[in-house]
Amino acid sequence: MFEVSMLISSVCGLLVAAWLLWRAQKQGELQALAGFAIMMAIWCFGHVALFQGYEQTGIHIILANPLMPTFFLHFAIRFVYSGTVKEAWLRRLAKTLPWFYVTSIAVVLQSWWVDAGAASQTLDTRSFFVFTDAGAFNLVYTILMGMLAHGVLLFGWYRHAGNKKRSILAMFGVGAWGLLLATSFIFPSLGISWFPYPMLLLPTYLLLLVYAVVRYQILSVNAFANRALLWLAMMLVILCLISVISVVSGRVGLQALANVPSWQLWLYSLLTLVVSVLIYQPLNRLISRLIYPGAVLNEQVLDTWSTQLKEAHDWTGLISVGERLLSSQIRQNIRIDVQNHHKDTLEEERALALIVNRSEQGWHSVLVGWNDASPGMRLTAEVFGSLFSTSCGLLERSLALAVAERKRLDEQHLVELGSLSAAVAHELRNPLNIISMAAYDAPPETRQHIQTQLKRADRLVSDMLVYSGGLALHKTMVPLRALVASIVAQSNLGEIECQLDIADTIELPADYQRVQQVFINLIDNAVAFLRNQAQGKLAIQAWQSNDAVVIQVHNNGPRIDSALTGEVLFQPFVTKRAGGSGLGLAIVRRILDAHEGRIFHRSDAGWPVTFELSFPLPMSTSADDIEPGAVPEIGN
Structure with missing residues (x-):
């Protein structure tokens, strides 16, 4: 020994x-x-x-x-x-x-x-x-x-x-x-x-x-250690069993068995154990083929499925690869639907389908139309469905990470673009000032034309600085009616009729300077379109609803082109106003976003043009919970 x-x-x-x-x-x-x-x-x-x-x-x-x-x-x-x-x-x-x-x-x-x-x-x-x-x-x-x-x-x-x-x-x-x-x-x-x-x-x-x-x-050595420990445990169990048999066999009349040396019994049992381990895998495959005919599932097939499913980078590609792999394995055309609930239609068409849905517990698969399929085919489809569901979860997380990364890069690009815009705007101030001083010696008509264009350029520079700069809010309780009335009084309305329907008690928890910029931009835009129009009207009304202050700015100017409504209207450099910078509404939108409010264009308020703003009050849960309600009607 x-x-x-x-x-x-x-x-x-x-x-x-x-x-x-x-x-x-x-x-x-x-x-x-x-x-x-x-x-x-x-x-x-x-x-x-x-x-x-x-x-x-x-x-x-x-x-x-x-x-x-x-x-x-x-x-x-x-x-x-x-x-x-x-x-x-x-x-x-x-x-x-x-x-x-x-x-x-x-x-x-x-x-x-x-x-x-x-x-x-x-x-x-x-x-x-x-x-x-x-x-x-x-x-x-x-x-x-x-x-x-x-x-x-x-x-x-x-x-x-x-x-x-x-x-x-x-x-x-x-x-x-x-x-x-x-x-x-x-x-x-x-x-x-x-x-x-x-x-x-x-x-x-x-x-x-x-x-x-x-x-x-x-880490691969742990799998070997697991098998070795299993072998050792089985040998110890056999050794203990042989010892018990040697003691008990003589007492129950099995004298021939009792006369066999214990080491021989243990050696025979160990040999039986080794033979069993060697023939386990072949017998397991043979029995699986008898119980599940037609199902050929092994590590190579599973590795092939897993590798090819991981190569898909979008949902269309994943479904295409999944249908190809499963159809090739079963030798029938298989349809795969992700988050499709039309099971009745599929059953009526008698089509073999794998439905993959997402629930709170994660992704899971359901077989539809497989009632007449063989057990081997169903087993193959169930195993593939489990693997495909896992791939759906991985692809979902991968796409979410890609979206987050693109958003981060976009935000970084916007920050860099904002810094560049601010630098360019500052640099433009010097040549504009020089041009302004040089224009004093020009003829009056030429000087007036130069001053008009300089004001336009200065407004563009100012708007670029506002839009590209950071928004640091200093919130106070702003009396809304007094603020709007002061802006209207300073505006050059001419023949334009202006109506205010704002209660004196309404106050906004907002930055005074930023809110002032919002109303200046909106009123200037409206006046620019109403100045050359007969019977031009401008109306501003406000009310408190659902823990938010809602403000509507109306005018009876020309309607906004339907191609510009929605999110496009508030993008930078989108304008139909002659001489406009295209940044006015974009600045308004940015200020509202900083206040966790919102602004949108409405065409159903009885006016050709209506902009509705909402500022959440301190107890408001979300600006998205505010619904436009019934408002006092101001005649057009």
Whole structure:
């Protein structure tokens, strides 16, 4: 048993070392751990050589054990010296690693020179390694190197966090297990004639050590560990079951079974378990084909579905790819509807369809028209529907992120454009002032024409500064009637008739200067269209409704072209006014948005042109909750 265990440990060490070197990918700590596994494999093989009668070879191999903790020290330094842990003493220790290897090799050579080991015949007449008096230095040096390596790991556990800290803690647990197993190795050297049963479990030490290191770095190893643990648990269950059968079978009359050695029963059961594991997958596929004929579902098919569905970048593409994949798999034309609820129509048409809907719980799929389909086809469609629903959720989130990113870029572009507009507007002031001063010497008619165009340019510059600048609100309670009346009094109305229907008690929680700009722009626009029109009328009325102040500005000028109504009317540089900047209504809209209010054009208020504004009061929940209600009628 000991020889078999050492041989298994040796083979495991070589396999683990090969796997670590394959996965190392220039990771120094894994390469050092692979060296430790190789040295452990060689050390275990030395015991096998002893058992086979090659005493001198086995002794020399076992006396090379100082190289094992040296490789482990190399691994510990590399593992700890990473990330945020860059201690100077660790760097210096790493630079001295070649000297540690040289010293370990010197200790091994010295041990060979002084015959630090010998073979004992005390255990079942089989040779076993023991240290001589000259081998004490070899043993002490090996122990000190192991303590130094674990000291470095202890420092790493103190300084690191997260998965590194968890890995080091697991390594200490595995190290304690390894120390318990290796203790029996020195019993014969101390004169204790006791069979080293703990060393039979040495293969577990190496596997557990490597798993503790790589479980957080190489996630695929966890799946292997899961299967290995399942195997181990099943073998233990079989062992316990065989022990119970051996005890009970004789008492119930099964003497022939009771006479079979327990180890044979356990070996037969283990062989049965291995055969069962090997034939499980083929039998599972065969039974699935019998129960679900026509359904060919495996990891390759699922990976193909998942990969191609992820390549779709919009809903049309996703539906097209889904229909193609499912139709190809089932060999029938399949229709896929996303958020379609016309199931009755589909059933009447007897069409095979996959309906994918979104609810509060997420996306889910429903099969429609599959009553006559085979179980295999239904299973394939259900699995595909589940995968397609997941893809719908991923696409929905991807599109939402894309919209948010576009909005962010648009806002950034607007900020840059606003800064540029403000800079250009400021720079235009200087040449305009120079032109204005130079116009004083021009003839009166020319000077008047220049002054008219300068006023137009100055208004455009002012509007650009207002529109591109930031809106910092300083809210106060603004008396609405007094504000509007003062603006009307300062406006050049001429023959235009103006009516105000605003109660003296109405007050707005708003920025006085900004609200003043709103009414100046609206009244100037109206006057510009009414000035050359006979019997021009302007009416402004306000009332409080639904926790908001609603204001309507009417005029009987020409109706606004239907192509300009809606959101287009409030965009910059959209105007039909001669000499207008195209920024007046855009500025009004921006000021209303800053006050969490709203403005829109109405054609159903009994006037050719009506602009309705709403300013929410402090207790208002939302400006969108305000509905235009019945208002006092002002005659046109």
